[in-house]
Amino acid sequence: xxxxxxxxxxxxxWVAEAPETRVVETTRNGSRWTTQAIExxxxxxxxxxxxxxxxxxxxxxxxVRQTKKPEARPPVKAGASQLEPRxxxxx
Numbered sequence: 001x002x003x004x005x006x007x008x009x010x011x012x013x014w015v016a017e018a019p020e021t022r023v024v025e026t027t028r029n030g031s032r033w034t035t036q037a038i039e040x041x042x043x044x045x046x047x048x049x050x051x052x053x054x055x056x057x058x059x060x061x062x063x064v065r066q067t068k069k070p071e072a073r074p075p076v077k078a079g080a081s082q083l084e085p086r087x088x089x090x091x
Contacts, residue, residue, distance in 0.1 A: 007060035014063035024063075026054050035059050
């Protein structure tokens with residue numbers, strides 16, 4: 001099993017973001033190939049292929065989507081002017 005260089009690069013990029021906790025595994029059981037993206041022991045993505053070789057283009061595309069997700073940002077705090085009640089207009 002040799003994935004295309006492009007697919008391998010996409011998968012490697014996702015793993016490289018957290019190499020100590022991420023892995024992509026492909027196993028064969030009879031005529032079935034199972035590929036899993038695993039992080040912290042949890043299966044985040046799984047696909048099954050039937051044939052002579054597993055197709056890794058779908059998991060590569062999934063890896064690209066995951067690496068493009070924006071990181072969670074802390075909530076923005078309101079400025080002091082937003083916290084104070086508005087002054088009433090004097091007549």
